[in-house]
Amino acid sequence: MKLKMSILMLAISGLLLDGCGKKDTPPGSMPDTVGIHNIYELNKEEGSLDSHAGEESSSVxxxxxxxxxxxxxxxxxxxxxxxxxxxxxxxxxxxxxxxxxxxxxxxxxxxxxxxxxxxxxxxxxxxxxxxxxxxxxxxxxxxxxxxxxxxxxxxxxxxxxxxxxxxxxxxxxxxxxxxxxxxxxxxxxxxxxxxxxxxxxxxxxxxxxxxxxxxxxxxxxxxxxxxxxxxxxxxxxxxxxxxxxxxxxxxxxxxxxxxxxxxxxxxxxxxxxxxxxxxxxxxxxxxxxxxxxxxxxxxxxxxxxxxxxxxxxxxxxxxxxxxxxxxxxxxxxxxxxxxxxxxxxxxxxxxxxxxxxxxxxxxxxxxxxxxxxxxxxxxxxxxxxxxxxxxxxxxxxxxxxxxxxxxxxxxxxxHRINAPQKNITVDGDIGDWTHTDALFIGSQGPTQATFRSAVDAQNLYLLVERRDNYVATGDNIDLYFHNNEGNSLNDNSLKITIGPTGIVSCAKWNSSSWEATSASFLTIANQVSGVVDDGSADNGYLSEIKIPLSTLQASGNYFRFNAVMVDGKTTDTFTFADTGKPDTWMLIKK
The missing domain is CATH 2.120.10.10 (Neuraminidase)
Incomplete structure (x- = not known):
């Protein structure tokens, strides 16, 4: 499948940097026409008592x-x-x-x-x-x-x-x-x-x-x-x-x-x-x-x-x-x-x-x-x-x-999030993401990200929403997927690096290391609330990604998922997560 990228750049005016580096202006100080959610707008489904009983070992x-x-x-x-x-x-x-x-x-x-x-x-x-x-x-x-x-x-x-x-x-x-x-x-x-x-x-x-x-x-x-x-x-x-x-x-x-x-x-x-x-x-x-x-x-x-x-x-x-x-x-x-x-x-x-x-x-x-x-x-x-x-x-x-x-x-x-059966159109419009079950990264600095997932018969979908006060080249997020078969990486483990303008790289695990591979099997659509590298106040960016289930060879009901967010010299990931140990990653249930 040919790689599809829909990059919609929404420019908004903002304050200029005084010198080099990130500003202290918080996300949301300028109008957000993209609609990037913070974590408190998500996870609205109350759920039943003890809904995650038996799965708490992956909760952090x-x-x-x-x-x-x-x-x-x-x-x-x-x-x-x-x-x-x-x-x-x-x-x-x-x-x-x-x-x-x-x-x-x-x-x-x-x-x-x-x-x-x-x-x-x-x-x-x-x-x-x-x-x-x-x-x-x-x-x-x-x-x-x-x-x-x-x-x-x-x-x-x-x-x-x-x-x-x-x-x-x-x-x-x-x-x-x-x-x-x-x-x-x-x-x-x-x-x-x-x-x-x-x-x-x-x-x-x-x-x-x-x-x-x-x-x-x-x-x-x-x-x-x-x-x-x-x-x-x-x-x-x-x-x-x-x-x-x-x-x-x-x-x-x-x-x-x-x-x-x-x-x-x-x-x-x-x-x-x-x-x-x-x-x-x-x-x-x-x-x-x-x-x-x-x-x-x-x-x-x-x-x-x-x-x-x-x-x-x-x-x-x-x-x-x-x-x-x-x-x-x-x-x-x-x-x-x-x-x-x-x-x-x-x-x-x-x-x-x-x-x-x-x-x-x-x-x-x-x-x-x-x-x-x-x-x-x-x-x-x-x-x-x-x-x-x-x-x-x-x-x-x-x-x-x-x-x-x-x-x-x-x-x-x-904790474990659900990937409900959804008809998701990967176009940068997140109106079809009506469920709010989400994961969160944001302990190391003001930049934060949320992650939601969905599935259909052939594909796994991921929505990444990054709230960032200054969107720059290099503001990447590494996304890791594992089919939950065993506690070690295998040939079906996948690493996708995304940035403000789409996919940066794609790799699959090859016995002992990540090996670069074509991203042609992926579909992605990005939207940026702001202008990349222009020095003005931004709100961040979002990415919709479609991954064929056949790529992960996932026969069970669960995936393992990890993310590492880069923001200048700061990196952030889920608590206790180790990129080389899928059993420390978060659970997604389809």
Whole structure:
């Protein structure tokens, strides 16, 4: 078949470069008459619960470079913002909670409509003068979190303590909540929901409406901990059990005896109800000591636990739950989330880096890899105590402290996409691409690309949309295709390099290397929103490509696909993808 190329150049006026190199003008600053989509305009099909169960090993997260922000202390109103917890409001926008310093005394919050611009920090829990068993004292607050209820109310929850009497008088310590009914702009008075020494409360709303408040149940004298909870059946108005240090002990592992006392751990809990509607999964740290003795050096390990309903309530010397994966790897400050499609995500601090892993819909297997490998660590800054918040079917927000700032980024879920049966005309008009199932690259710089696929009886189609503020010769994308037969490249593996004006090169794998071949069997149509190499602001380009299925010799229902995008000196590809290992590429299902 003769190569067909339809190059439609749509010139638009723009700002000239001042000197050499790429401009900082973002894509979309000039009118886009081509209609190049960004990733947030795609992936609109909600899909069924656990739609990707069994395929999660190929699912990865990709930072949206353009979403990343470091919120400065000047905005947040304190010098050392830590313990960041971010929540998406039911009516739109976000709210961020944090404290000043590792121990904390006040809890602050900030609101944002877009994750980029944040309001000045305000106090939600304020240090207060009190009288305790130690005389004049102060009530201080630390380790806050929040939950957005089904009705839209926001419950902010925090641990409080008497500064001087903390170790001596558990009745002066506890957990408080405050409720906002207007998206976090005003707050009802403080409400004590638990009395007793604790840290790191976390609230979960079950599908029934019941609320669980999990927390680190602490004996500060003997460094004893474990996870306990109190429960509300009326939306947080009342909680049980009541009384000082009276709670339901639900998660703990035994460490050793200290002065005749049994010492436990399992702390800083985060618990989610999984998509099956019955399994509770918890992710938490354990504080352990070398030689398993109280005078040993402390270190932290991460564990996963599983249960149903309200867990088994532990008493006496009991430990539990029995269904658990204990002390899997060194880390601290864990968080857990789940996408509608099934993928679970854990985050924690490993060597002071915000670290994430994608797991299966049961939160048991994570990337089917060793715990020592393939942690996604997208933030260059170091810190501790991060969190996660799913904010769409294909996006999740991550945040963590960095000295003097809070880092925030949105991550796109790349997982198996479908290539539906379509009648695609390769002409540069993408009106027949009505489905929005898409993959995304865009973690290394402002230039980003999305990829969609379709099939008919004879052909595989690919739509590439590249958003680029300055389209230049050499702005290429390497596209890799594999028939999913085995984990190695084979004679049917295909590499196509495209640029703003169409196909740059084509190659097939020949035993040990890529061998150039004619591209005459391909059909491509390009459109550029802008003018190549003219120095003015552009929006990018798109390519429609038709590939005969016979070229790939794909007899099964899946293809493997990879892409490497070049933008000046920057290259970008899917997270963990290796061009020589098709089993690390993305899945396309026909």
């Amino acid at each position: 997260l990709e930072l949206d470079f353009n979403s990343y922000v470091e919120v400065p202390s000047a905005t947040l109103g304190i010098t050392n913002p830590v313990y960041s917890r971010i929540k998406k409001k039911k009516s739109g926008g976000y709210i961020l909670f944090y404290q000043n310093g590792q121990i904390g005394s006040n809890i602050y919050y900030s609101n944002s409509a877009d994750l980029k611009t944040w309001s000045g920090g305000k106090t939600v829990f304020q240090e207060t003068a009190i009288t305790s068993s130690q005389g004049a004292d102060s009530r201080r607050y630390s380790s806050a979190d929040a939950v957005v209820l089904t009705n839209g109310d926001i419950l902010a929850v925090t641990s409080f303590r008497a500064n001087k009497a903390y170790r001596y008088s558990p009745e002066t310590n506890g957990i408080m909540i405050r409720r906002s009914k207007d998206n976090g702009f005003t707050w009802a008075p403080e409400q004590v929901i638990y009395t007793g020494t604790n840290w790191e409360p976390y609230i979960l709303e079950l599908p029934s409406g019941e609320l669980h408040c999990y927390f680190t149940d602490t004996d500060p004298v003997y460094s004893n901990s474990g996870t306990s909870m109190v429960v509300s059946g009326d939306g947080g108005n009342t909680w049980s059990p009541s009384g000082t240090s009276n709670n339901y002990k639900v998660i703990r592992q035994y460490k050793y005896l200290n002065q005749g006392r049994r010492i436990y751990t399992d702390q800083m809990p985060v618990v989610r109800m999984l998509n099956d509607g019955k399994t509770l999964a918890g992710f938490m740290e354990a504080r352990l000591e070398t030689n398993n003795q109280p005078d040993g050096t402390s270190y932290y390990m991460m564990s996963l636990v599983y249960g149903e309903d309200n867990w088994q309530h532990l008493s006496g010397d009991q430990v539990g739950p029995t269904d658990r994966q204990s002390n899997l790897f060194r880390g601290a400050g864990g968080y857990l989330a789940q996408f509608r499609s099934g993928e679970t995500v854990i985050s924690c601090n490993i060597n002071n880096l915000f670290s994430m892993k994608v797991g299966d819909n049961k939160a048991r297997n994570f990337n089917h890899k060793s715990w020592a490998t393939e942690w996604y660590q997208p933030f260059s800054g170091t810190g501790y105590w991060g969190s996660l918040e799913v904010d769409g079917t294909h996006s999740i927000v991550g945040t963590m402290h960095k000295s003097g700032t809070i880092m925030i980024g949105r991550f796109i879920l790349n």
